[in-house]
Amino acid sequence: MGNKKSYGTQNDLNLKLVIALSRATTGLHRGASRNMKENGLTPSQFEVLEVLYHKGAMKVCEIKEKILASSGNMTVILANLEKDGYIGRIMCETDRRSFILDITEKGKEVMDRAFPLHIAYLEDTLKNLDESEKREIIRLLKKMQGLGGNDEGK
Template identity: 35%
Template structure:
């Protein structure tokens, strides 16, 4: 048997990376399945949840506040507009841009599904102690800051 040196020496971050990815995959699987029961994709729900309780946002603001890239956002807004859940509005005094605003149907959907979905997620987070949740929040913020440029 030929024994070659391991080209990937043990990196301390590797188990953390694996757990982070596995945790996100587990979360996404459950989260997205629940969101599909509302007739939405995860990205569409993200946009509706972000626009809820606002007077609308520009595409730039919406891209910044959601987990959706600007390039993908246009298609998502187009599909939500086709479902008559959002509309594009040109603000008075600034015809260079437009705002994305929830329609009445979009606002009703937000009021119905957002609390349901948050309660659904809260049931899972309730499996952790309050102190564990706070520690997790702090550590995730520190991890994010480690990657901030």
């Protein structure tokens, strides 16, 4: 015990940062997942419905881009949402080989219940951070990803 191995100051700091980020995101996802399950949704299903709920109808490739999902997993998610009556398909006018997905009334009803719970959960979970701290975290995370960081997370 007490025989802590060091990989150098910067590497040790990098490892601590990754662990802290991982613990924070894992905790956020775990809590958010509980709210989604209360409404019969998986996190991935919630993400798809959330995009359609707020952005409107779109092609599968656009949804995948918005939620950063893999195509194999997306097929199952969409099939289950359609089977449950939460989304519907509309044939694309310009490309008969593809279709557009839209949220149904049933899907809107579940999001009318689930999304306010999600917002309340985030508000409670992130209440110890003030507005400037949240903006700074967003900026730093974007900088870490090489995305600049001047945008405010939109």
